[in-house]
Amino acid sequence: MNQHSIAIAYTWASILAVALASVVGDVLLSRAMRQVGDVSDLWRRSGAWTVMRRTLGNPLFSAGVMAMALSFFSLLFSLSWGDVSLVGPAAASLTFIGNAFAAKIFLHEKVDRRRWMAAVLVAAGVALLAG
Amino acid sequence: MSFRKYLVLAGVAVFAATGDAILSQGMKQTGSISLHRLPTLIVALLNPFVAVGIVLLVGFFATYMNALSWADLTYVLPASSLGYVLLALIAKFGLHEHVSLSRWIGIALISVGVGFVATTPAATSREDSSRVAGSGPERVADNATEHQRAAPGGVES
Numbered sequence: 598m599n600q601h602s603i604a605i606a607y608t609w610a611s612i613l614a615v616a617l618a619s620v621v622g623d624v625l626l627s628r629a630m631r632q633v634g635d636v637s638d639l640w641r642r643s644g645a646w647t648v649m650r651r652t653l654g655n656p657l658f659s660a661g662v663m664a665m666a667l668s669f670f671s672l673l674f675s676l677s678w679g680d681v682s683l684v685g686p687a688a689a690s691l692t693f694i695g696n697a698f699a700a701k702i703f704l705h706e707k708v709d710r711r712r713w714m715a716a717v718l719v720a721a722g723v724a725l726l727a728g
Numbered sequence: 729m730s731f732r733k734y735l736v737l738a739g740v741a742v743f744a745a746t747g748d749a750i751l752s753q754g755m756k757q758t759g760s761i762s763l764h765r766l767p768t769l770i771v772a773l774l775n776p777f778v779a780v781g782i783v784l785l786v787g788f789f790a791t792y793m794n795a796l797s798w799a800d801l802t803y804v805l806p807a808s809s810l811g812y813v814l815l816a817l818i819a820k821f822g823l824h825e826h827v828s829l830s831r832w833i834g835i836a837l838i839s840v841g842v843g844f845v846a847t848t849p850a851a852t853s854r855e856d857s858s859r860v861a862g863s864g865p866e867r868v869a870d871n872a873t874e875h876q877r878a879a880p881g882g883v884e885s
Contacts, residue, residue, distance in 0.1 A: 626792075626793065627801040630796035696805055697802055700800065706852050717841075722838035725834030726812050
């Protein structure tokens with residue numbers, strides 16, 4: 598492999614890493630917040646301290662934040678190999694599509710045809726806006 | 729869905745888009761940061777654009793977590809992308825910047841996508857989990873009666 602194709606391989610591998618870490622982070626945070634329950638209701642009933650304690654004390658929340666941090670550092674790595682006009686939209690689009698799959702499989706959300714359409718349309722739209 | 733929940737979703741969209749935009753404006757002013765020049769990171773934090781951008785992104789995270797506590801991930805994410813549509817519209821009509829045809833197409837695609845999601849219920853998995861949880865003990869009870877029914881048969885044979 599020459600230098601150019603190595604750079605392309607690194608760029609796409611890091612874009613996949615950004616999207617994967619971001620999807621893992623979103624799924625973990627979503628599950629954590631579901632366990633915490635409706636934050637506004639909880640705030641009204643038990644106060645801000647309970648909301649903070651329950652959210653920050655949730656292990657899935659900490660894991661989700663760590664995955665998001667990993668995604669951020671992968672993005673920095675990715676940007677050092679590829680152009681921002683490729684890395685930004687590609688990572689954002691892959692994250693949208695990946696989240697639809699992950700939400701269906703791991704969060705058991707009902708991802709019906711309308712939500713699939715939305716995921717594809719928003720992914721394409723974000724790619725066009727960011728490109 | 730209550731007005732408060734729409735307000736939270738609007739907050740997610742507005743905080744995400746304005747936070748990103750203001751932070752990137754600040755980072756353009758401070759210049760690139762590398763591991764060899766870490767003190768520039770502190771200079772960057774003192775930049776008012778960067779500071780305001782960070783505050784807005786903290787606001788994004790708080791509203792995003794609030795939204796995820798009562799809505800599906802596949803509901804919140806498309807809604808949050810509306811912020812980028814808002815930014816493009818501000819660029820066009822507020823700042824009189826040129827918005828290219830491909831960006832207008834992007835705006836249209838996101839808007840239609842969010843329109844699709846808006847016709848679905850905010851939370852689908854919670855209904856599922858409550859139904860499954862509700863049917864759990866019944867299923868155990870069913871299994872128990874089946875077991876009891878099967879047991880005498882087993883003795884007979």
